[in-house]
Amino acid sequence: MNKPEHLSKEVGDQFADKSVVENYGYRPQYSQAVIDILSDQGRGTSMSVLDIGSGTGEVSIPLADKGHSVIGVDPSAAMVKAARAKGSTAEFVNSYIEEFSSNQRFDLLVAANSIHWPDWSVTFPLLKRLAKPHTKLAIVTGGDLVVEGIKDDILQIIQKYSTTRNFKPYSIVKLLQEQGFISNVTAIDLPGEALTQHIDEYVASFHARNGFSLERMDTDQARAFGTDIRQVLTDYGFENEVTGNVFYSVTFADIESPE
Numbered sequence: 001m002n003k004p005e006h007l008s009k010e011v012g013d014q015f016a017d018k019s020v021v022e023n024y025g026y027r028p029q030y031s032q033a034v035i036d037i038l039s040d041q042g043r044g045t046s047m048s049v050l051d052i053g054s055g056t057g058e059v060s061i062p063l064a065d066k067g068h069s070v071i072g073v074d075p076s077a078a079m080v081k082a083a084r085a086k087g088s089t090a091e092f093v094n095s096y097i098e099e100f101s102s103n104q105r106f107d108l109l110v111a112a113n114s115i116h117w118p119d120w121s122v123t124f125p126l127l128k129r130l131a132k133p134h135t136k137l138a139i140v141t142g143g144d145l146v147v148e149g150i151k152d153d154i155l156q157i158i159q160k161y162s163t164t165r166n167f168k169p170y171s172i173v174k175l176l177q178e179q180g181f182i183s184n185v186t187a188i189d190l191p192g193e194a195l196t197q198h199i200d201e202y203v204a205s206f207h208a209r210n211g212f213s214l215e216r217m218d219t220d221q222a223r224a225f226g227t228d229i230r231q232v233l234t235d236y237g238f239e240n241e242v243t244g245n246v247f248y249s250v251t252f253a254d255i256e257s258p259e
């Protein structure tokens with residue numbers, strides 16, 4: 001298995017940090033289009049869905065609301081607690097996907113911004129066993145609020161302050177495909193949807209992301225990060241609110257279990 005170094009278990013475990021869970025609601029919500037594309041896999045019937053790395057239930061709950069029978073699996077006890085507190089018919093299991101066991105076979109497997117974390121050599125044979133013959137894996141990516149004119153400045157600030165020092169850009173779909181974990185890939189790239197956020201919420205949303213857990217950042221560094229982001233926004237003409245676009249991709253693939 002050839003995975004970028006920064007996608008380690010230790011880094012993935014930061015989703016158990018209190019600040020990450022508390023700030024999670026400031027990340028943009030999945031658009032209705034994403035939920036509809038996933039739900040439409042059932043062609044009008046109720047599906048059994050396994051949501052891998054379900055977090056606070058951002059995908060599990062809207063799918064359950066559409067009448068699907070959803071099990072979300074996540075190793076972060078705090079994420080699972082927050083998901084359960086929302087009250088939904090979706091069931092949440094506190095476990096690494098690698099350690100999840102069930103006799104059930106699912107109609108759809110979903111991994112929304114999460115399949116980069118587990119150990120693929122353990123996970124994909126397991127997913128294959130949990131899938132029915134025609135079950136697809138849906139990989140959802142995206143969800144950043146992108147402001148076109150300043151995205152490079154924001155990226156520079158992210159790189160300056162992120163506690164994930166060895167970050168290397170990667171395409172999750174490409175990596176999984178190259179290593180034989182998925183095949184027959186169909187990607188749907190959705191058009192950007194406009195979103196306006198208060199600047200404080202925009203800054204807070206970063207603290208729900210990999211590399212910006214407040215428990216793992218020096219207090220002065222966290223403050224300086226917020227100041228730098230605010231400065232770029234002010235220089236660009238935003239005062240209290242920031243407006244940009246949020247992009248998502250949904251990729252359907254067959255699950256493979258290479259030797």
Ligand SMILES: C[S@@+](CC[C@H](N)C(=O)[O-])C[C@H]1O[C@@H](n2cnc3c(N)ncnc32)[C@H](O)[C@@H]1O
Nearest residue numbers: 012015053054055058076096097112114117118
């Ligand atoms: C960026 S969050 C995505 C949460 C949710 N799917 C969403 O889109 O809002 C990544 C999630 O993957 C979970 N995760 C990390 N390692 C995992 C593993 N080995 N198995 C399953 N989930 C894992 C984290 O706890 C975290 O909740």
